Amino acid sequence: MSEAVSFKGNKDGIVLLLDLSVEFESLCQMIVQKLWESRNFLGDHTSLIINSGAIALNDGQRLALKVLLQSLGHEVKYFLPEVPVEGTQKAAEQKISEPKVPDNKVYEPKVSAPKVSAPKTVVPEIPVQTEAEVSSISELADIEHYLTKSALAVRKNIRSGQKISYDGTLIIFGDVNAGAELEAAGHILVLGALRGVAHAGCKGDKKAVIYANQLRSVQLRIADLIARAPDGENTKRNIPEIARIIDNYLVIEEV
Amino acid sequence: MGEVIVVTSGKGGVGKTTTAANIGTGLAAQGKKVVLMDTDIGLRNLDVVMGLENRIVYDIVDIANGNCKLKQGMIKDKRFPELYLIPAAQTKDKNAVNEEQVRAICEELRQEVDYVIVDCPAGIEQGFKNAIAGADRAIVVTNPEVSAVRDADRIIGMLEANGLGNPVLVLNRVRPNMVKQGDMMSVEDILEILAIKLLGVIPDDDNIVISTNRGEPTVLDQQSRSGQAYRNIVKRIMGEEVPLMNLDEQEGFFTRLMKLFKGN
Amino acid sequence: MAGFLDKLFGGSKNSKDVAKDRLKLVLIHDRASLSPTMMENLRKDLVQVISKYLDFDENALDVQMAEQDNMTMLEVNIPVANVKRNSGM
Numbered sequence: 001m002s003e004a005v006s007f008k009g010n011k012d013g014i015v016l017l018l019d020l021s022v023e024f025e026s027l028c029q030m031i032v033q034k035l036w037e038s039r040n041f042l043g044d045h046t047s048l049i050i051n052s053g054a055i056a057l058n059d060g061q062r063l064a065l066k067v068l069l070q071s072l073g074h075e076v077k078y079f080l081p082e083v084p085v086e087g088t089q090k091a092a093e094q095k096i097s098e099p100k101v102p103d104n105k106v107y108e109p110k111v112s113a114p115k116v117s118a119p120k121t122v123v124p125e126i127p128v129q130t131e132a133e134v135s136s137i138s139e140l141a142d143i144e145h146y147l148t149k150s151a152l153a154v155r156k157n158i159r160s161g162q163k164i165s166y167d168g169t170l171i172i173f174g175d176v177n178a179g180a181e182l183e184a185a186g187h188i189l190v191l192g193a194l195r196g197v198a199h200a201g202c203k204g205d206k207k208a209v210i211y212a213n214q215l216r217s218v219q220l221r222i223a224d225l226i227a228r229a230p231d232g233e234n235t236k237r238n239i240p241e242i243a244r245i246i247d248n249y250l251v252i253e254e255v
Numbered sequence: 256m257g258e259v260i261v262v263t264s265g266k267g268g269v270g271k272t273t274t275a276a277n278i279g280t281g282l283a284a285q286g287k288k289v290v291l292m293d294t295d296i297g298l299r300n301l302d303v304v305m306g307l308e309n310r311i312v313y314d315i316v317d318i319a320n321g322n323c324k325l326k327q328g329m330i331k332d333k334r335f336p337e338l339y340l341i342p343a344a345q346t347k348d349k350n351a352v353n354e355e356q357v358r359a360i361c362e363e364l365r366q367e368v369d370y371v372i373v374d375c376p377a378g379i380e381q382g383f384k385n386a387i388a389g390a391d392r393a394i395v396v397t398n399p400e401v402s403a404v405r406d407a408d409r410i411i412g413m414l415e416a417n418g419l420g421n422p423v424l425v426l427n428r429v430r431p432n433m434v435k436q437g438d439m440m441s442v443e444d445i446l447e448i449l450a451i452k453l454l455g456v457i458p459d460d461d462n463i464v465i466s467t468n469r470g471e472p473t474v475l476d477q478q479s480r481s482g483q484a485y486r487n488i489v490k491r492i493m494g495e496e497v498p499l500m501n502l503d504e505q506e507g508f509f510t511r512l513m514k515l516f517k518g519n
Numbered sequence: 520m521a522g523f524l525d526k527l528f529g530g531s532k533n534s535k536d537v538a539k540d541r542l543k544l545v546l547i548h549d550r551a552s553l554s555p556t557m558m559e560n561l562r563k564d565l566v567q568v569i570s571k572y573l574d575f576d577e578n579a580l581d582v583q584m585a586e587q588d589n590m591t592m593l594e595v596n597i598p599v600a601n602v603k604r605n606s607g608m
Contacts, residue, residue: 218309437533
């Protein structure tokens with residue numbers, strides 16, 4: 001299998017080539033790994049062109065990738081193909097919303113383990129901090145637990161009663177269970193299922209977003225806005241979603 | 256001036272939280288103004304039993320430490336306008352509040368509502384001391400099992416030592432058929448051993464599991480037997496004399512069939 | 520079936536009676552148990568009182584709670600060396 005995430009150069013700079021036949025959530029993880037492996041080659045900050053081949057990425061996917069790259073210290077220069085075309089857009093959506101195993105039909109006791117089978121040395125593993133242990137955020141800054149100056153990555157399932165606070169963007173490789181809490185001054189990305197409470201932009205940043213492979217929180221907070229899941233049966237959808245503030249409303253969209 | 260009632264047991268898993276939720280909801284259904292307070296810091300559950308977990312912003316630790324006003328920390332129930340929940344904190348240490356703080360919260364609540372129902376954590380440590388700190392009376396929940404009754408006895412002793420003499424008993428998960436066969440201690444057996452006043456008996460009921468799944472206290476389910484038992488308990492708390500329900504009238508398939516025919 | 524026959528002929532007790540009896544015993548102990556500090560205080564007080572009347576080795580004095588025939592007993596063993604002649608005065 002050829003690599004789903006690879007580099008190429010063009011006249012404008014470095015291009016990140018993505019194979020969209022891979023599920024978007026796995027793709028995100030592969031990107032993190034790829035960029036981590038290439039950190040010496042890329043340097044601290046690089047503008048990358050994202051090329052998704054024949055199919056254009058949709059808005060949500062673009063946003064997710066922008067956030068992801070930002071949290072890794074880089075940025076997106078532009079996307080190729082440029083604008084999602086009507087026809088191809090549909091194709092793209094179909095591809096994304098069609099998981100290989102239709103797990104909404106086939107009953108599987110899906111204890112979605114953190115899907116980090118591929119990356120081996122993505123980030124140094126750090127112990128989950130309970131609030132009692134996190135004496136101050138600045139203390140953490142001295143330890144080598146980062147991807148970049150602005151992001152903290154944690155490879156662990158965060159369980160009920162555990163809380164992670166961070167002064168930048170928080171990336172979790174694993175599930176965040178009900179009763180667990182995430183709090184970040186920047187974005188929150190959960191490459192797993194998010195069932196606990198997440199508070200992005202906790203210091204007031206209304207541009208902060210929350211991304212999760214499976215967004216199942218009973219409550220989300222961005223800056224000073226709080227949204228709670230509707231009462232009654234919750235729809236368990238296995239699609240990546242992103243939450244952000246649009247016109248002072250907390251909006252959740254499919255990626 | 257409201258009354259503060261703590262629901263406690265010593266042993267875990269006997270139905271404290273379920274009992275607190277049902278008594279609180281039942282009192283609210285009778286038109287009383289009620290606050291349910293979860294003091295099980297680090298292992299909160301009253302919120303999910305009540306189906307209010309998606310509304311939590313502040314918790315008891317925030318109230319105790321003045322991070323929010325008491326009113327802000329009281330979550331409004333979705334069924335009754337005068338029923339509130341003060342949730343425990345989940346991500347904090349169980350020593351995050353002390354007895355003085357809980358007592359102060361109880362005193363403040365007492366001015367506002369008719370009943371404060373305090374859900375106590377299992378065990379006899381700080382959480383227990385916190386839970387009973389502001390209480391006027393205590394309800395001890397137990398099951399007809401040796402371990403649960405033994406722990407209930409210990410708790411009764413500790414309540415008395417802390418000025419909460421004369422606690423009342425809720426005997427939960429009684430299975431009338433097993434009692435009849437002599438394989439489960441009866442209400443009388445347990446009262447003989449514990450020598451305290453009985454508040455009520457709750458039959459073992461599948462509906463409890465179902466209602467907990469849904470976050471809807473069974474006391475509101477007119478069909479369920481455990482719901483009826485809780486409604487009786489609520490009336491007794493309010494001072495009404497209600498006879499114990501007959502646990503034997505377990506409706507079999509046959510009697511139900513008969514009724515169906517009669518109905519036609 | 521065996522259990523049923525046992526019950527029929529009164530061969531064995533109901534399990535609830537076994538539970539009840541066991542509980543009663545356990546609770547007698549639970550209710551009577553004194554904390555180690557209380558036991559130590561009791562010991563000290565006993566030594567004080569008894570030494571007014573008897574000569575004995577303080578370290579050999581043994582105090583414990585025990586159950587016998589459904590009763591809680593305080594057992595005190597004191598190896599006596601000498602009786603004090605002028606005791607009580």
